[in-house]
Amino acid sequence: MKKLFALTLAALMAAGTTTVAFAANEGVYIDPADDYYVLGSDNRAKAAASDDEYEGGDKLVIPVRVYKDDVSDGEYVAGDDTDLGFLTYTSDYDRNVTVRADWKVGKDLGAEVDVDWVNYSKLGNLGTSDSQIMSVIITLPENETTKVEDLAGTIRVGRTSSAAKKGPAFDLEVSFFSDATLTNTPNFDGGNLPTGSTGIVTFDKEAGEIDIDFDDIATFTVDVDGQGKLNLAWNTDFDKEFGAMYDYANLHFFNFEGTPAFNKTGTMMVYADKDTFIYEATEDGAKEIDATYDEDYEAWVFKTRKLTSYVVSDVELTDKTVTEDNSSSTTDGGKDNPDTGR
Structure with a gap:
């Protein structure tokens, strides 16, 4: 000074x-x-x-x-x-x-x-x-x-x-x-990445194709040969804004906090009951996922390279909730039904 x-x-x-x-x-x-x-x-x-x-x-x-x-x-x-x-x-x-x-x-x-x-x-x-x-x-x-x-x-x-x-x-x-709250996981060659204690993941150079478990929520199988470090922090927090769009549905979320993108496309399995529906949860609402249901694994299965936010619903999310005068709710039937592969 x-x-x-x-x-x-x-x-x-x-x-x-x-x-x-x-x-x-x-x-x-x-x-x-x-x-x-x-x-x-x-x-x-x-x-x-x-x-x-x-x-x-x-x-x-x-x-x-x-x-x-x-x-x-x-x-x-x-x-x-x-x-x-x-x-x-x-x-x-x-x-x-x-x-x-x-x-x-x-x-x-x-x-x-x-x-x-x-x-x-x-x-x-x-x-x-x-x-x-x-x-x-x-x-x-x-x-x-x-x-x-x-x-x-x-x-x-x-x-x-x-x-x-x-x-x-x-x-x-x-x-x-990166924020100090992100915990490092070095030389990762597959296994479980628990919520609340996972952050920046560095992969073992000799790992090849591995299975990444996210507790009992999902498993991602991907080849990590040459893969750089990624933020794989995730949670199952309820998205209130998304939930308000579909207040007639019972929703379960699976969210990646840093939307990591892998070098290669992998296979994601999200475990859920057969009579459910899966979507990508975006700020604009439910987005179509080209997913099929695997009865052997009891999971929705789809290919992806980028991990975002997903939602499993007990009903099809065909209509968005419309709130009028802050006192009553209706549904807007103008939205096409996303193809979940079922």
């Missing part, structure tokens, strides 16, 4: 300032030369080391500054600033702060960007032991893949959305890894 930060804060504290009354011709900005910090679970910022390995869900923070706006138009213009460097370190600052992020890399990842108060008291270079500073907070999106994701772009702040488009740009470039 620049020495101007410490000098300004020290002067305010020496004068016994406990509130900050900002004039109408002051605005907010973030300095492109500043650092970003990591927000701890105690809501305190800590310095980010150059070798930090970030994970999905981590929060990065950037302190917001105040500047004197000579023309009182609420927009930061280079050369228009005569007084820079004040930190909004007190909650008495009640001016609006709007943030704008323009992502050049990772736009579709869903990173959340907001502003809020952050405690910087762990950082001695800010010149105060109680630094509540209005800050930009970037929450890295969850990463349930096996690869490193990249997020890069510019961040600006202002009093208004218009002002936030014109302020100086803070360039952020960060890479982040």
Whole structure:
């Protein structure tokens, strides 16, 4: 941080300032030369080391500054600033702060960007032991893949959305890894992958074709020769939104959290009674699966390379439930019956 930060804060504290009354011709900005910090679970910022390995869900923070706006138009213009460097370190600052992020890399990842108060008291270079500073907070999106994701772009702040488009740009470039909650399974050559304790799976190089059991829910037979690591975390959580589409059915779900895609097509067997129906569960509803029922294994059998979410129903999911006036339900008979192979 620049020495101007410490000098300004020290002067305010020496004068016994406990509130900050900002004039109408002051605005907010973030300095492109500043650092970003990591927000701890105690809501305190800590310095980010150059070798930090970030994970999905981590929060990065950037302190917001105040500047004197000579023309009182609420927009930061280079050369228009005569007084820079004040930190909004007190909650008495009640001016609006709007943030704008323009992502050049990772736009579709869903990173959340907001502003809020952050405690910087762990950082001695800010010149105060109680630094509540209005800050930009970037929450890295969850990463349930096996690869490193990249997020890069510019961040600006202002009093208004218009002002936030014109302020100086803070360039952020960060890479982040899979979530720490994903458990590694090394040198896997077949067997059971239980729910709740399965995450990233690395396959034995000599494994060849193997059977992967998912408790007593399903078995996937596939050739893993040359297969890279995959996120095979799975669960049987009930999908409430999907269930609401078919509230007349008894549904059982089998969900892969990272939608892993194998190099080669394998055979999936989902164990269920003969008089049931199986579908792929999508956000748009039930999707057709070209499945047949194997009476010997008592399972629905189909070919696939990508593992998604599946649902077994006690009835055909031909109609979607339509809710009217939040009080009554009807069914829409316009949907074709997916071919389950039965």
